[in-house]
Amino acid sequence: MTGGLGVPSRRNALAGTGALALVLLVVAPLMLSDFRLALLGKFICFAIVAVGIGIAWGRGGMLTLGQGVFFGIGGYAMAMHLKLADAELNGGSGVPDFMLLYGDGTVPGWWEPFRSPLFTLLAVVALPALLATALGLAIFKRRIKGAYFAILSQAMVAAFVVLLVGQQQTTGGTNGLNGFRSFFGYSLSDPANRLTLYYLAAGILVAAVALSAALQRSRFGELLVATRDAEERVRFLGYDPALVKTVAFALAAALAGVAGALFVPIVGIISPADIGVVPSIVFIVGVAVGGRAGLFGPVLGAIGVAWAETSLSEAFPSFWSYFQGALLIAVIALLPGGAASLVDRLRERATSPRRGASSPPAAGAAGTPAPAAAASTPADRPAEEVHP
Amino acid sequence: MSPQTVDVLGAPQDVATGLAAPVSLVVSGLRVQFGGFVAVSDASFDAHPGEVRFLIGPNGAGKTTCIDAITGLVRGTGSAKLGDDELLGRPVHRTARLGVGRTFQTASVFEEMSVLQNLDIAAGMNRRSAALLRPRRTVEPRIEAAAEQIGLAGSLEQRAGTLSHGQKQWLEIGMLLVQDARVLLLDEPVAGMSHDERTATGTLLQRIAEHRAVVVVEHDMDFMRRFATRVTVLHQGSVISEGSVAHVQADPRVQEVYLGSAATHGADPAEHEGATS
Ligand SMILES: Nc1ncnc2c1ncn2[C@@H]1O[C@H](COP(=O)(O)OP(=O)(O)OP(=O)(O)O)[C@@H](O)[C@H]1O
Numbered sequence: 001m002t003g004g005l006g007v008p009s010r011r012n013a014l015a016g017t018g019a020l021a022l023v024l025l026v027v028a029p030l031m032l033s034d035f036r037l038a039l040l041g042k043f044i045c046f047a048i049v050a051v052g053i054g055i056a057w058g059r060g061g062m063l064t065l066g067q068g069v070f071f072g073i074g075g076y077a078m079a080m081h082l083k084l085a086d087a088e089l090n091g092g093s094g095v096p097d098f099m100l101l102y103g104d105g106t107v108p109g110w111w112e113p114f115r116s117p118l119f120t121l122l123a124v125v126a127l128p129a130l131l132a133t134a135l136g137l138a139i140f141k142r143r144i145k146g147a148y149f150a151i152l153s154q155a156m157v158a159a160f161v162v163l164l165v166g167q168q169q170t171t172g173g174t175n176g177l178n179g180f181r182s183f184f185g186y187s188l189s190d191p192a193n194r195l196t197l198y199y200l201a202a203g204i205l206v207a208a209v210a211l212s213a214a215l216q217r218s219r220f221g222e223l224l225v226a227t228r229d230a231e232e233r234v235r236f237l238g239y240d241p242a243l244v245k246t247v248a249f250a251l252a253a254a255l256a257g258v259a260g261a262l263f264v265p266i267v268g269i270i271s272p273a274d275i276g277v278v279p280s281i282v283f284i285v286g287v288a289v290g291g292r293a294g295l296f297g298p299v300l301g302a303i304g305v306a307w308a309e310t311s312l313s314e315a316f317p318s319f320w321s322y323f324q325g326a327l328l329i330a331v332i333a334l335l336p337g338g339a340a341s342l343v344d345r346l347r348e349r350a351t352s353p354r355r356g357a358s359s360p361p362a363a364g365a366a367g368t369p370a371p372a373a374a375a376s377t378p379a380d381r382p383a384e385e386v387h388p
Numbered sequence: 389m390s391p392q393t394v395d396v397l398g399a400p401q402d403v404a405t406g407l408a409a410p411v412s413l414v415v416s417g418l419r420v421q422f423g424g425f426v427a428v429s430d431a432s433f434d435a436h437p438g439e440v441r442f443l444i445g446p447n448g449a450g451k452t453t454c455i456d457a458i459t460g461l462v463r464g465t466g467s468a469k470l471g472d473d474e475l476l477g478r479p480v481h482r483t484a485r486l487g488v489g490r491t492f493q494t495a496s497v498f499e500e501m502s503v504l505q506n507l508d509i510a511a512g513m514n515r516r517s518a519a520l521l522r523p524r525r526t527v528e529p530r531i532e533a534a535a536e537q538i539g540l541a542g543s544l545e546q547r548a549g550t551l552s553h554g555q556k557q558w559l560e561i562g563m564l565l566v567q568d569a570r571v572l573l574l575d576e577p578v579a580g581m582s583h584d585e586r587t588a589t590g591t592l593l594q595r596i597a598e599h600r601a602v603v604v605v606e607h608d609m610d611f612m613r614r615f616a617t618r619v620t621v622l623h624q625g626s627v628i629s630e631g632s633v634a635h636v637q638a639d640p641r642v643q644e645v646y647l648g649s650a651a652t653h654g655a656d657p658a659e660h661e662g663a664t665s
């Protein structure tokens with residue numbers, strides 16, 4: 001039995017999370033070369049962002065095209081710490097190399113707190129969450145939603161990139177921050193340490209999925225879906241939808257921040273190109289393809305799309321971005337529930353062969369009244385808003 | 389008076405019963421304007437615990453608009469007081485938190501959710517945030533009691549979207565019960581119901597009204613005659629008559645309004661039911 005609202009039963013959620021852990025933590029390290037494993041590590045970072053988007057967009061209905069900002073804040077926070085720590089290695093000057101090259105050779109005041117590992121780790125989670133909370137309250141209290149919210153979030157990421165590029169001396173400009181040698185004292189050139197990093201990222205992804213599962217099953221998770229489907233109705237029950245949405249948005253932001261922080265040591269660079277408008281949209285593509293409202297859809301979609309991108313863009317460099325755009329449009333138009341809903345449909349066909357044979361899946365409603373049609377696509381598709 | 393405590397959100401609660409303390413709704417000089425159009429010009433009525441107050445009037449009289457203004461959905465001027473608290477000017481969710489619950493002309497339950505989930509969400513506003521983070525493990529007694537009252541105790545796991553029309557209306561009333569509403573504003577609660585369902589609803593409302601103020605907007609005159617304690621008649625945004633059922637029925641102005649609308653609708657006021665929504 002499922003818990004309703006497209007929430008997998010406790011057993012299925014556990015089994016799925018276990019399987020994910022098994023594949024990422026046991027099978028992949030055994031099967032993949034170091035190079036491929038590092039690549040998978042990078043995709044795992046994207047998948048962590050995707051889990052957050054699944055919460056904000058899939059369950060909460062907020063199409064956030066600005067996750068790059070939060071990913072970037074987490075990434076840059078970590079990168080700043082690594083640069084500062086590297087600069088102190090072997091009795092160094094304590095000034096990051098690029099600052100000596102482009103700047104006046106002094107470390108700006110706002111960099112200083114990032115010398116502290118503890119501050120950095122806190123900042124990676126707290127800064128994105130706080131920013132999202134402030135933005136969320138400002139945006140949702142004004143009842144801005146739907147496409148307006150999407151555009152606003154995208155404008156935010158564009159502005160963030162402009163800010164970064166303009167501050168060459170303190171942010172590395174378009175080059176970003178790169179050339180990290182160590183991670184909290186461990187050399188990044190040691191393969192054993194790189195493997196540990198992979199495990200760290202994979203472990204955090206599994207934990208994020210477990211968190212998302214717990215959230216889906218919680219009362220808050222139900223309230224979030226109710227807010228997505230009938231924001232006005234929820235208001236009359238005494239809840240402030242702006243608060244509900246802000247919590248989900250902040251959670252998604254924190255996950256993106258953590259992902260950005262992991263991305264930095266795994267990939268070795270963070271630059272505006274990694275967090276701008278295009279990467280922010282690519283985050284969405286993966287989630288849409290996998291199925292935004294499900295528990296595993298966002299993760300599998302993010303990894304799948306990133307994997308396809310790497311393979312296909314090697315073969316056809318210019319073709320990929322068109323393909324990606326087409327993919328997003330196709331999924332949203334033809335399969336709003338993503339691949340996850342495809343699985344559900346197939347399963348439904350298998351269990352009720354007569355109905356499946358007599359009517360094409362898209363026209364399942366042909367002979368059946370509306371409620372039955374709605375039942376076949378649980379919470380994948382936000383219901384029409386209830387207007388009092 | 390029984391001892392009172394104040395819960396985290398500031399809503400007074402009756403310790404003995406666990407119910408919020410009964411309180412009256414007093415609306416006076418309510419006015420609502422949409423652009424240049426005055427939908428409600430001067431509406432005054434009240435509802436007290438223990439009575440089922442009916443608010444009637446022809447289509448477009450402004451009944452729904454009155455409820456919208458009281459609950460904060462549209463802006464109104466004048467006054468609507470719940471006990472000592474002024475309701476006008478508050479955001480919708482704060483008004484709800486004070487204990488004002490409403491239903492809608494078109495049933496609006498969360499269709500994708502089970503009956504239990506619907507009731508549970510409605511019961512949630514008085515929960516602490518920490519409780520929100522946990523899944524629901526048991527059915528709370530007050531939810532069970534409400535489900536019992538609305539006749540859905542056996543259908544807790546059923547998806548609300550698959551309920552019959554009448555059951556959806558009852559579920560909405562049940563949601564107001566677990567929400568601990570002290571005033572219930574019901575917009576055409578029996579529209580589309582069978583005769584037996586109407587009777588059941590009326591009895592339910594009378595029972596609910598023992599501890600709460602209930603305002604019912606209805607077109608069904610037969611239903612009104614059977615269950616109204618007091619009636620307020622609204623016409624073109626203002627009150628034209630008020631009193632017992634017998635009193636308003638004998639009022640020539642009411643007859644005129646209803647005959648007038650009967651002429652246009654081709655129906656007797658008693659048969660006006662079902663002609664709406
Ligand atoms: N949002 C709005 N904007 C403009 N006019 C409105 C709005 N809502 C209601 N009205 C108008 O206000 C008047 C009163 O409407 P209201 O819905 O309150 O009537 P009612 O008494 O509930 O009628 P019914 O019995 O048909 O439900 C109507 O003329 C309606 O057209």
Ligand SMILES: [Mg+2]
Pocket residue numbers: 451452453493575
């Ligand atoms: Mg109305």
